[in-house]
Amino acid sequence: MSILFFDLDGTLIDSAVGITRCVAYALEKLGEPVPPQRELRLWIGPSLRDSFGPLLNDPVRTEQAVELYRERFDLHGWAEHEIYPGIGAAIESLHRDGHRLAVVTAKNEPHARRIIDHLPFGHLFETVSGATADGSISHKPELIAVALERLRVSAGDCWMIGDRRMDMEGANSHGMNSVGVAWGFGGEDELRAAGATRIVHETGQLIGLFR
Template identity: 35%
Template sequence: MMVKALLFDFDGTLLDTNELIIQTFMHVLEEKFPGQYSPKDCIKFIGPSLRQSFTEIAPDMVDELVASYRKWNIEHHDELVTQYDGVVSTLQQLHAQGIRLAIVSTKRVDMIERGLKVLGVGHLFEHIIGFDSVQHVKPHPEPILLALEKLQVAKEDVIMIGDNSHDIEAGHNAGVKTAGVAWTFKGEDYLKQFSPTYMLDNMTDLLTIVKG
């Protein structure tokens, strides 16, 4: 197999935003629904888009809750995010080898760019597909198909990498190979049930995989 391009989810895959996401959800939910949610309850909101999560919680308050979430999240972003082991150096090596890189996320493009700035790897990515780039977010295939179109690469030459069921299912739906990350907050066994093509124990595993 010849790998020409890698598509990465962002939160929970390249940047550890789990603490930020959980604390932001807790801030918003505690304000509106005091005592009804615990940090453990918020784990299921990691992965889906904000609108999907808040529609499940309170369909009549979605816009208000999303606005509240974004405000607190932006204010605390840089202090609460952390790097995963091996991510930056691996991305640099992949890029140096001529592997083309793009991001396919359910997050807004401006917030992905902010996270990339924290990591210092924004220049390595050719395209960023975010929540505001598409009509349908993952697991719908549209975001991946848009990335393929922009990169002008064939499905068989691409791997979609992520920490959530949405990433793997979107890859299956788009007809590309997939890789789950063992550092997913929901646990490796959770991700294995969606049958990713590969399971990464460390980001450096990609250096072997792309060689075929």
């Protein structure tokens, strides 16, 4: 039996529409130009402050942007996603096989919990570790540490499963194994460069990997 930590965006759900629309909304409200869609997709994974900060170069406006993003996300963005084909069946199978499951995401924790609560397989996750509102906990090493503490497990018994380098790097910081999922927003090259232990290309491969 393993303890499996799943990233949310790009791993369980394709949330590109909701996230990019909320980023664009925040920037438009601040009178800032909106980057092209291909650039906005790179915002999926890092914490909001890590993305808005370098662009706005102003701590006050960065916080305003985060609040505006959350304003739209709370109304619309949280529901603007699609579940990746087959991921629900994979989660259900892993749970039946006795693995313990959790979600570890840089998304604001209340928003992440809201999404998980509405997924048909969301009840199978024991906890959701997400970012704090003030950003004091927002990076994968910290978020993984919270999940480890909540579940009272050691990193050596856990795997981090995600689609971006932050997931792999977070796992590496704790000496954890990791699985990079190539169907998300990072891509195989990014995952390999970040030190993924294994890489899978289809959701069903997760079942065999841990069986």
